[in-house]
Amino acid sequence: MLLYQEIRQYLFALIAEHPELKKLPSERELLEKFNSTRITVREALTRLEAEGIIYRQNRKGWFICPPRLKWDPVKKVNFYQLAQEQHFTPLTQLVSFETTAASEVINDAFELGPPGEFHRISRVRSLDERPVMVEEIYCLASQFDDLQHKPLEGSITTIFEQDYGVNVTHERSSLIVTAIPDDKAELLNVNKGALCLKIIRQRFNQLDKLIDYNLEYWVHSTIEIEVDSK
Amino acid sequence: MLLYQEIRQYLFALIAEHPELKKLPSERELLEKFNSTRITVREALTRLEAEGIIYRQNRKGWFICPPRLKWDPVKKVNFYQLAQEQHFTPLTQLVSFETTAASEVINDAFELGPPGEFHRISRVRSLDERPVMVEEIYCLASQFDDLQHKPLEGSITTIFEQDYGVNVTHERSSLIVTAIPDDKAELLNVNKGALCLKIIRQRFNQLDKLIDYNLEYWVHSTIEIEVDSK
DNA sequence: CAGTGGTCTAGACCACGAT
DNA sequence: TCGTGGTCTAGACCACTGG
Known part of the structure; x- marks a missing residue:
């Protein structure tokens, strides 16, 4: 599996298993966890964003979407x-x-x-x-x-x-x-x-x-x- | 103005001025034209894609969207x-x-x-x-x-x-x-x-x-x- | 075969947010 | 002041498309 897909999967599961979670780990925490780079981590994040599962706030971080x-x-x-x-x-x-x-x-x-x-x-x-x-x-x-x-x-x-x-x-x-x-x-x-x-x-x-x-x-x-x- | 915004503007104008155009220049042509890198060129392209103005076909290139x-x-x-x-x-x-x-x-x-x-x-x-x-x-x-x-x-x-x-x-x-x-x-x-x-x-x-x-x-x-x- | 986009590395500097 | 995401450089290898 592609690395960004793995990161996506990990975050997807993280969100599913922690309904109380509001904010995701920072991009730099994630790249360390996966021994990767920001480009790849951000690829995973922007996919989840496109799916409507997470959203970002400028320079504040990535957050989990409430219901629509x-x-x-x-x-x-x-x-x-x-x-x-x-x-x-x-x-x-x-x-x-x-x-x-x-x-x-x-x-x-x-x-x-x-x-x-x-x-x-x-x-x-x-x-x-x-x-x-x-x-x-x-x-x-x-x-x-x-x-x-x-x-x-x-x-x-x-x-x-x-x-x-x-x-x-x-x-x-x-x-x-x-x-x-x-x-x-x-x-x-x-x-x-x-x-x-x-x-x-x-x-x-x-x-x-x-x-x-x-x-x-x-x-x-x-x-x-x-x-x-x- | 940000570089990827400039590239976006350029492409936007290119599309507006050439209604008969079907396909965009390749990413590598664009990065040479703007003395930039693929990351930045692709930032511009994915924005236009999100806007619904262009679309890509796997490894074929970027194309201009027909009417909806x-x-x-x-x-x-x-x-x-x-x-x-x-x-x-x-x-x-x-x-x-x-x-x-x-x-x-x-x-x-x-x-x-x-x-x-x-x-x-x-x-x-x-x-x-x-x-x-x-x-x-x-x-x-x-x-x-x-x-x-x-x-x-x-x-x-x-x-x-x-x-x-x-x-x-x-x-x-x-x-x-x-x-x-x-x-x-x-x-x-x-x-x-x-x-x-x-x-x-x-x-x-x-x-x-x-x-x-x-x-x-x-x-x-x-x-x-x-x-x-x- | 050469050219394309898909994926990825390993950094950098910046503006802005939280403290 | 330090951590965050925003932007960007300069490459790399790969799978697939087209001629």
Whole structure:
């Protein structure tokens, strides 16, 4: 068996046998144990990372992943409720609020002719103090005047409904596996190039008019999608 | 800027500017161009791989990813139809057929008491000659007698319906990002530890009885999930 | 056969974290 | 201050691919 596979096996068993374990031995401890080098040890570690079994924190070490949040994109459940049902402690933090022009892709999604002005809300969501998702929400500045003074760490849907009388009736989500953009990686406290599930959610009103355009980047090991269909 | 980031940028631009390009320069060409080493060049390449922009074929080189297949897990569309609508040439190949006991997880999913006997169908699906997904289908041997003599490279659903009068009425899918198991990596002609979207599909009849249990491993860069919800 | 990526050695210096 | 992972050098041998 390949050396990095042996190291992987060893760590896999270590994790299985010690459910209380939070942190792995350091890379240098491992290379001594296996008479190897950092390259090889890191090969084993990055495989386990790709599998969603461990994750790293910049210069702090390698840690074992807690269970994934299960989420059904078809059902409308808010993040707080979902997290609490699954015994996580949720937290949403506002990163930034701007009112500005948006990229062509987003402008086009709103089917505007000339470039429009948008609110851009950036937030980070955490479970048990671990950042798991960063999102960017775009909506029309003209439609949601004074949005910056609303409680933006709570449910945006609720603000749309209660403060603006705007109801989301249906949405379209697109999911791909990719790498987290560098600027978002920092917010999530993960290394650059880390894997994510990128979700683009477009939410519409009953007239099929786009209400908001939402970019979500989930740390890949923190989420599991569950969908029912008939 | 970090050296591997520069190399990544260079390759990213190279790909953007040459839409007809299929294959990247070799690792050794790149390290000479950047006066660097293979470790660093490979860092850049694996980042692009994680992003789903390039993929490798064992000892053949690094290649540029074609567009992703878009799939809606809620709608029931078969693979052939889906692929053709999106201008791919689909192919399904039977890898193996066995009748055997299954793992505890699968046995439990069928809500059997004592371990049951299962058919286990393994298939590989390709788009334009590139393997994109490997699947294992489990169903009860007692329910689908003589299944091995049916055309197993076509639609299993159709066989269930037409040959056995068994209709699937609803299903439950679970999706996670993980690494492809080594035995499946070989079938997909990707390197060990490559990323995948793992989909577990459980399909039921109108009485909520499980008909089949389906494990799908999609090469992560080949698929995009699209879901509508109301 | 030459060229490719897969695996591996044996180091190095750095920025940042915990203390 | 010391330990951590992040980045990088300069090689090596191997298995497999392609011509």
